[in-house]
Amino acid sequence: MTTAGWKTLTNLKKKTRPVLINLFGIAVIIYCLFPILWLFISSLKPKSELFDLPIRYFAQNPTLDYYGRLFGLGGPGGQNIVNRLPFLIYLKNSFFVAGISVIIVVFLSAVAGYAFSRYHFRGRNGLLLSLIVTRMLPGPAIMLPVYVMISKLGLIDNLWSLILVHTVFGLPMGIWLSTSFIDNIPIELEEAAIIDGCSRVGAFFRIILPLGWIGLATVGIFHFLGSWSEFAFASILIESQKLRTAPVGLAEFIFNIQSAQFNQIGAAAITMSLPLIVLFMMIQKQFVRGFVSGSVKG
Template sequence: MTRRRTGYYVLMYAIGAVLLAAVFGPILWLVISSVSTQAELLSVPTHFVPDHPTLARYQEIFAGAQGSVGGALRAAMVNSLVVATATVVISGVAAVFGAYAFARVRFRGKTPVLLLFLGTYMMPPLALVIPLYLIMANLGLLDTRTGLVLVNCTFTTPFLLWLLSNYFAALPVELEDAAQIDGLSRLGALFRIVLPIARPGLVTAAIMAFLASWDEFFYALIFTDSPAAKTVPVALSEFVGKYASLDFGLMAAGGVVALVPPVVFAVILQRQIMSGLAAGAVK
């Protein structure tokens, strides 16, 4: 029994080590490549530890002249931050009111309507790109941050609606009943009772919407054309196509910079994310 248990633990640790290497190995190599010289990156055998590490690529990104590769990437980061933040605010506000209605208000066809919203989230982007493109073109919002925000809300809002409706349904309704007995309206109970209690779920929803918008590539590629609206994924893809053969390290540095905001959010708000997901999974 002891040998069998020992073998089980060894197997689990081995699987965990392989998964850890698969997840963090590419990220580690990205960081190493970003501080290696071009000669080290092209040398055979490969230099896994750079002999002469340099931060010149990061200086190019953050201090490069306007119109340079670094300037284009900086503009794309600003666009991504603006688009992702606006998407979180708009889809979050809409999802809070909608999710609370699904969780607390009784009306006919509630489940089919919720499934309809969720179905729009599950549809492939390719099925929606033509009607969305026509709508944005008629509104004059092609190649704008505003248009990209509205497009991103089409897939973040249904997901947040589903996530928050489960979370609100798991909260004790007696607290709201007591608040309404004390004179609060249903809307007042939402703002003064439900939302403070639901803070972990709201943080989780906001982070997931931010990450979904930050990483979105397909819609950003279709709906943006100029540096004034392009986001980080699109800028990096063009950057790879234009400059990868010249400087692999600069490409890697751009990838590292693009990874920083999601990682920072995940590390800082890890506890709220886990508690929000755990509570939202219980009805």
């Protein structure tokens, strides 16, 4: 049969199957999105509707009150526990920790990734593999010694302890990813620049950074995700409420008020997820491509 013939046959099949295909696709979309949508709908429900039975799938009188209260705006409920919990401060703390940690991780990963990609030194492969192994460690298993060290450094209840810990835990993945990104930049470009009188450091800034910035942005966003979301260390290294990060603050809402004010908890959860959703929507294609090639190709 000719290629054209095959195409018609495939097209015919495609016409008989689209219902099934679309059903499966929609099922997957619902599976992924409905829980998030449900969180959002619940966060818009006033207290009177939250516990309506049978459940209402749409809010009758949607309200943004609970978002406002996160930032200390109005809300007549003086007894509302969240009014006394400065979520805005938690978000600021999270931004501070994740932001600084991202800058350090991106810089150190770029430098180390450059070394791994451009030099073939003794022990290179062993060191690269050791990164995978460190990446595997579960936080709680080394929490006690880390806590003891941080307290000896006098950094308990100090956001810099979190910056330090997040940075160290983010580096293995960051280096691994940036090594594979820099591998993809043709070495000839650098050599040409060096022949033209550029220094190696100059070539790093003029070739690697401009060409590899998408890769480095991926490293940064990936680490931002990790640091912004980290709960275990943030909950033990920080003690005072004014230094709490958003995940720990949210956990505190959940432990203290359970589902009694789920609209309020939902509003907090949506708010702290928004920066991540926006970041990922912006760079999604590059991220997925970069991450796929970085982690699978290895």
